[in-house]
Amino acid sequence: MSCNVLGLYGAVGWHPSASDKWVHSSGAALFRDGSLVGAVSEERLSRVKHTGVFPERSIAALLGGEGLARSDIDHVGFATCIHSGSEGYIPEGVKQSAEREFPGKLEFVDHHKSHALLAYLSSPFDDAMVLTFDGAGSSFPSGVETSFYGLGLRGQLYPLIHSLTGNFGLGEVYNALCRAAYLVKVPDYRPPNAYLFMEAAPGKIMGLAAYGSAEKVEPLNLFSIEQSYDTGFPEIVVHWDYVEIAAKMMVEANVADIVARLQFEFEQILCEWLAAMPTWAKRPHLCLGGGCALNILANRRIYDSPDIADVWAHPASSDTGLPIGAALAVLRRRSIGIDRDSLRNPYTGPDYGSEDIDRALDKFGICSE
Numbered sequence: 001m002s003c004n005v006l007g008l009y010g011a012v013g014w015h016p017s018a019s020d021k022w023v024h025s026s027g028a029a030l031f032r033d034g035s036l037v038g039a040v041s042e043e044r045l046s047r048v049k050h051t052g053v054f055p056e057r058s059i060a061a062l063l064g065g066e067g068l069a070r071s072d073i074d075h076v077g078f079a080t081c082i083h084s085g086s087e088g089y090i091p092e093g094v095k096q097s098a099e100r101e102f103p104g105k106l107e108f109v110d111h112h113k114s115h116a117l118l119a120y121l122s123s124p125f126d127d128a129m130v131l132t133f134d135g136a137g138s139s140f141p142s143g144v145e146t147s148f149y150g151l152g153l154r155g156q157l158y159p160l161i162h163s164l165t166g167n168f169g170l171g172e173v174y175n176a177l178c179r180a181a182y183l184v185k186v187p188d189y190r191p192p193n194a195y196l197f198m199e200a201a202p203g204k205i206m207g208l209a210a211y212g213s214a215e216k217v218e219p220l221n222l223f224s225i226e227q228s229y230d231t232g233f234p235e236i237v238v239h240w241d242y243v244e245i246a247a248k249m250m251v252e253a254n255v256a257d258i259v260a261r262l263q264f265e266f267e268q269i270l271c272e273w274l275a276a277m278p279t280w281a282k283r284p285h286l287c288l289g290g291g292c293a294l295n296i297l298a299n300r301r302i303y304d305s306p307d308i309a310d311v312w313a314h315p316a317s318s319d320t321g322l323p324i325g326a327a328l329a330v331l332r333r334r335s336i337g338i339d340r341d342s343l344r345n346p347y348t349g350p351d352y353g354s355e356d357i358d359r360a361l362d363k364f365g366i367c368s369e
Contacts, residue, residue, distance in 0.1 A: 002032050002033050003075075004031070004072055004073050005030070005032075005073070005075045005331055006031075006073050006075070006077070006102075006327065007029040007031070007076075007078075007079070007323035007324055007326040007327030007328070008027075008028050008029075008055060008076060008077070008323055009026050009055070009078070009081075009323045010053060010055045011053055011083075012054050012078070012084070013091070013094040013096070013097030016051070016053050021083050023083060024052045024199055024319060025041060025043070025199075026054065026058070027039065027042050027055050027058050027323045028042075028058035029062075029348070030327075031331060033336070034331055034336050034337045035339040035342040036345075036348065037066060038349065038350070039062075039316070039323060039324050039348035039349070040055075040061050040350065042056075044349060050196055061350055065351075075330045076102045076105045076106045076107065076330070077106075077109050077328075077329050078326055079325060080110055080111055080139075081136075081139075081319075082137070082139045082144055083139070084138070086111075086139060086140050087108050087110050089140060089141060090108055107329075107330055107333070109325070110137070111137030112132050112145050112289075114321075114322045114325030114328075114329060115134075115289035115290045116148045116150060116159075116289055117157060117328040117329055118324050118325040119132060119287040119288060119289030119293070119313070119314060119317065120152035121155070121157075121343055122312075122340065123152075123314075124344075125285040125312065126152075126153070126154055127154070127283055129149070129152075129274075129277075129282065129283045129285065130148070130151065130157065130286075130287045131147070131274075131287070132289035132290040133293075134147075135198065135291065136172070142164055143164035145162060145163065146164065146169055146172065147161070147163040147167075147170075147290070149163075151281065151283065152287060155338075167235055167236065168235070168236050169236070169238040170236060170266060170270070173266075174262065174266055174292070174295075175198050175201070176247070177243065177246055177259070178202040179201045180247040180250055181201075181205050181208065181259050182197075182200075182201045182205060185208070202295075203294070206259075206295060208255070209256070209260045210260075211256040211260075212254060212261075213256075213257055213260055214263070217253070217257050217260070219261075220245075220246045220262065222238065222262070223237065223238060224236075224269075232278065233277065234276035234277065236269055236273055263297055263298075266295070266298055267297065267302075270301070271301060271302060271305050274302065274308075275307065282307065284307065284308060285309055285310050285312070286311050286312070287313075288311065289314065289325075293313040293314075293317035294317055294318055299313055316346070
């Protein structure tokens with residue numbers, strides 16, 4: 001008897017377009033006997049960019065493609081976010097809504113744990129550092145998680161650092177200044193949703209950095225590193241007063257130069273933080289996850305560091321990969337073997353044959369000859 005595990009991410013128990021409850025990049029992933037069968041982002045089927053609704057279409061596409069019904073699913077992993085709490089602190093409304101979808105089968109998985117499992121288990125490394133970071137993850141009584149650092153050893157993930165609000169705010173700072181730069185470059189732009197803007201701005205502004213020169217701008221002094229006497233690990237400290245100054249500078253200076261400097265300091269502090277790690281917590285290989293792992297300029301800078309032999313970032317490092325990570329957590333909890341090779345193929349969506357293509361062309365009156 002096959003074991004079918006479903007991974008999910010999206011809004012459940014609230015409306016995703018609510019200004020205080022927005023969530024993005026919902027989707028689903030399906031595993032059979034530890035092998036990834038498929039994964040789909042809801043936006044690909046609804047055609048609504050960054051949609052965060054409960055992934056009904058994604059579930060239907062994955063199950064339908066394999067001839068399965070919901071009753072054929074054995075376990076379901078649901079990745080949490082800032083609105084759905086964390087593994088031990090799920091709001092009752094969220095818990096009840098989720099249970100209605102898959103009664104008795106659903107398990108919650110913390111946001112950055114999902115990121116970290118996908119980052120490590122999809123990599124070709126058995127022994128590696130694992131770093132995930134973004135704007136925000138699951139919410140805990142003591143704050144909102146912003147990053148995870150641990151070691152992957154022989155297929156197992158060992159957490160070392162779990163940063164909450166106030167620590168490791170790289171994603172939050174980068175996003176805030178990217179939005180400020182975007183509004184200077186496009187002053188007439190009116191974001192339809194403030195949270196949607198957080199998804200749209202950073203990638204575009206990272207590209208703008210290539211047109212500027214960091215050397216033309218005085219250091220912004222956005223970050224520094226302090227050694228934590230409590231944990232023994234280095235901590236990244238954000239200087240928010242300088243973040244505000246940098247945002248104001250964009251109005252009077254060359255925006256491309258400012259964001260080039262932002263990109264430089266973002267890369268620099270990452271490399272310094274990794275270098276400051278205790279020797280026992282370092283490895284020559286690094287796996288990256290979370291939205292910030294899509295900053296390919298920073299990834300290259302880390303790769304060029306003398307202590308780093310190789311860097312791995314899954315193509316779905318952002319929240320689009322959370323359903324896969326949530327399912328991996330469930331497989332781990334049940335000691336079900338994981339086919340790591342199946343995680344390295346980025347083409348995880350539905351197959352389209354010649355007949356599907358012909359039907360799409362016919363719909364628009366396009367000749368297929």
